[in-house]
Amino acid sequence: MSQAEVSITGEPVSAAVCRFTVDRPVYPEKSFAFMSKEAAAGSPLAERLFAVDGVSRVVVSHDQITVNKTAQVEWPVIGKLIGAAIREHLASGDAAVSDEAWGNVPSSDEIKEQVQQVLDSEVNPSIADHGGVVRLINVEENTVFIQMGGGCQGCGQADVTLKFGIENSIRAAIPGVGAILDVTDHAAGRNPYYTPSKK
Amino acid sequence: MPRVLLLIPTSTYRTEAFLSAAGKMDVDVTVASEHPNALARLNPAALLTLSFAEPARAAQQAVDFASTYPVDAVIAVDDQVTCVGAAICQALALRHNSLTAVQAAGDKYRTRQLFQAAGLVTPRFQKIAFDDEIPTLARDVDYPCVVKPLGLSGSKGVIRANNEMEFAASVQRLRQIVELENLSSPKDENCRAMNRSFLVEEFVSGPEIALEAILRRGELRVLALFDKPDAMDGPFFEETIYLTPSRLPGPVQEQVAGCTQAAVKAIGLTEGAIHAELRLPATGPVMIEVNPRSIGGRCSRSLHFEDQETLEEIIIRQSLDDDYESPVADVQPSGVMMIPVPSAGVLREIRGVARAEAVTGIDAVHISAHVGQKLVPLPEGSAYPGFLFARAATLDAVEAALRASHAELKFVIEPAAE
Structure with a gap:
């Protein structure tokens, strides 16, 4: 899959929150919330997103990724980095949420x-x-x-x-x-x- | 994460808007109310009970709480809690209005005195005790006049009188309202003292407007100016439609902002949200009142800012960050209609909500009254059965949408048994 083909739309929910909608499912028909960088360990998409300086929370749901940021960084700066991280993730073919993380969720x-x-x-x-x-x-x-x-x-x-x-x-x-x-x-x-x- | 203490009376309309705003931010939230939440023991960091009627006691309770859960900002969401908010901030050494200023803003007579002393254009006014000889005093009043309770808000108890007979009747009616108010909830001595007197002031003719602003170190930043297209000539002063941005010419808007800046300075307010009501006679703006809180009811939903921020987000951010620059309001016309109580009685049914929602330009229809609720119109009442919100390309279209939507609603009310 070419990264350049992936279309991502960023829609601000508030000054601290932005919802990124991808033109394809990222975590099909499922949702998962990563409330901290520590919780993202082992989940490749969340790890990539938390690697962007200023990202404080990530919620992945089907084709949407909602990201919270800290006050110290600006969306025009980290928005591009987040888009690049999502594209990199899709190109990798990795799972969005690790089996281990999802496996810890009770039935x-x-x-x-x-x-x-x-x-x-x-x-x-x-x-x-x-x-x-x-x-x-x-x-x-x-x-x-x-x-x-x-x-x-x-x-x-x-x-x-x-x-x-x-x-x-x-x-x-x-x-x-x-x-x-x-x-x-x-x-x-x-x-x-x-x-x-x-x- | 910083912790915000939201002072939320159980009777406020503002809960959802403030919780929603706080939920979008990286903050810990504690909600304090005057009655315990049923689940308070399950989450003591987030659910707190404070004695809203006793600011000094509430401040001590907040200090005790903050020793375990440090508090970075306190926000009073309604008139009922502005004094408590100031007292808590003072006790916690947080940036806020002084208690004296907030108390003055909540006392209509003191406010008038301060405006007059600062040289603001002020209607003639006097304070009269309910126990004074009203028929005798009525002869010395200039008509038309307006009688007002000193401490109530939201036009409750505000009545226009055009002659001596109406004046006597208005005072009698206001006295009953204030006596009921005294019985309805605990009051501190300051409040009880205010409720022994009332204000009489000259009726100021002309259109009324409302201004929403935020203060930082005493400097006013206007967030929105609302026109009120319905004439407010009495005998009661029911709010209906608010439209923004204002149709007023730029120079008049600047006069309004200047008048409000002078008014907050006269009272001594320096920080946080401001809601002001002004009249615009031909001679220029006259400040009716200015309060250290944001717009009431659910009306803030009619305000739209860049970056999708809401008024409540702006208020919370500003309380946490001294250097925060509030965003600019959207220029697209929008408006809200506070649905008037059609008649006194028990609400049995609401018809036409779907049709009201379907009117072009209507954003939302929010019915806040529930079936079985006793509805009380002004001047005794203080609740709206609901709110209508509209956005359109022009202010005329917004206003037309609100009126058309309102016309679709039918409240079936059974007269209450005496």
Whole structure:
């Protein structure tokens, strides 16, 4: 495969984050998050990207690579280096994520069981005080789908509870979990614990 | 990684925007609220409870927290927590507005005094105690006037009166609003003292505008100027449509910025987000109020900046980096409509959301009220049932899209039993 043929589009998500979309799958139908340079060891694509000075986080998902950078470097500078690293990786034919890294991810059935355990033992007993409940809807690969009900559905603080309570507990208990997606229809909540009321 | 302490009241609309912004940055985040999060014990580094009604106590709680989890910046996301934010920053020796300045900005009478002392154009004003002889005082008031609570925000309790009879009725209504407010949540002595009096000021005619800015070492950088195309002549002052960039001529915009710079200087504000409301009579800009926080509700979504940064990202970055240069606002016209409460009662159904979303130019329709929620219009209420967002090639098209989208919505409200 010629590196020059590979088309990569960079789309800024924010000042610190840029999403690179490649014209072909990089990690077909799968996603994996590398939260640090250490976590990238053994995974060739992530190793190449973390070798670029200033890259602080890498998420690979099918044909997209989302990169976080530190404040000390500028996108026009490292964007080109990231593009070159992606092209070099595709030309090498290496796997994006090492078998070992992926092998450490529990199966979806194992994740399902462990997430349910976290919800039953830690999360739901606590949010029951607010009339809330969190249900596990499904696990696909390592992506977890949850739904919030009762006082959590439509609650003005549901984002806080999800990000800093539920996500945190699940990730601490089950390393290797990918995205945790809230599929709640919050607009349909009938009895949210907190309702925004301040103009 | 630096740690940002976000002061997020449980009743704010701003949670999602600030969490989303922080999530895109390499920062550790701690969310502090006035009530404990149900999962606080599972993540004590990220979920904190502070006594928002008692700034000194909250500051001590934050100092205790910071001894384990050092804090690099504190951001007050709403009016309710600006004083707490200043007190915490003072206790942690972080760059911030002084507590005195923030307290002055939250007191409409003190604000007026400071504007007057600084030579700013200010409507005639006076402070009156609710226990004063209102019918007698009514004879000495110039009409039309506006009665205002000293400490509430978001137009809550603000009522225009055109004569003595309306004045007496307005004061009685405001008194009930303030008494209910006193009962609704704990108040410190400063707040209770403010709620024993109210402000009467001359009604300033002319269009109203809103300015969004950021302060660094007292220097104002304007991020956006919003036109409010709907006349705000009372008797209540409900916000509806905000459009940006402003249609005002450049020299007038410069006057507005100059007036705001003078106003923040008069109050003593020096750092962080600023939201100002001004009137534009023929004689030039008149500052109505300036607050040390960003735009309320979900309205910040109508602002677009280069590099896809959001207003909340700008605020967080600026709080962490003294030399941060905020990006320039997008020039493409955009706008937001804060959906007015159609009538008092219990919301039973919302119809037409899909049609409202389908209007050309509409970016998003966000309904924040839930079925079963009691809706209370101004001047007693303080919540919007939702927000409409639009972007288009022209400001006229944005405004037309917002009005067309609003016309598609139907709120079915059952009058509340007394």
